[in-house]
Amino acid sequence: MTPKNTICIWYDKDAEAAAEFYAATFPDSEVTGVYKAPGDYPSGKKGDVLTVLFTVCGIPCLGLNGGPMFTHTEAMSFQIATDDQAETDRYWNAIVGNGGKESACGWCKDKWGISWQITPRALTDALAAGGAEAERAFAAMMEMTKIDVAAIEAARRG
Structure with missing residues (x-):
């Protein structure tokens, strides 16, 4: 059906x-x-x-x-939540390694031009915490292409 x-x-x-x-x-x-x-x-x-x-x-x-x-734009993307760095790396590397392109802040495009957000739950949890934790995690994310879970967690802790 x-x-x-x-x-x-x-x-x-x-x-x-x-x-x-x-x-x-x-x-x-x-x-x-x-x-x-x-x-x-x-x-x-x-x-x-x-x-x-x-x-x-x-x-x-x-x-x-x-x-x-x-043609495709970033106005539509798939957002894939990941549980750890290994899962983040696996999806990111699959997309980028198959003719895709890296972008910023956890975004990449596949070889067909579809945008993907490979987003560790550590990042969404940090942003949801609000306040200074969210500000530090957001600032760290803004410097990244693929999200580094350890760096996000360190930024969150201050």
């Missing part, structure tokens, strides 16, 4: 490859359907993969191979 709400992500032509990468990288993720176009369309031909149903950490998504006319 199709979920009532699904995130639709526009790809140029690589929705299936992206979905397979996400399924191999993140837990509770899988490709659940690959559907071919029943006829020609502006950026493809009959028989080309048109849509791909998949989940990322349990979130239902639909990849649409719509062509090059729309």
Whole structure:
């Protein structure tokens, strides 16, 4: 049964490859359907993969191979909560190491241009604490690309 709400992500032509990468990288993720176009369309031909149903950490998504006319921005991102540095490193390195790009403050982009926030729970807990703890953790985060859990915890302690 199709979920009532699904995130639709526009790809140029690589929705299936992206979905397979996400399924191999993140837990509770899988490709659940690959559907071919029943006829020609502006950026493809009959028989080309048109849509791909998949989940990322349990979130239902639909990849649409719509062509090059729309590109991705940081206005939409996946935020993945991590429990420790090893998990943070694993996801960060998978995305960046597969043709992606590092950004700032725990953000990176995969090779398809989708933005990801790889966010340790230590950071969100520090920010939620408020006050001086949050200020110190925030200042430390602002200097980082990939989040360093030990540095965030040290900043939180002062």
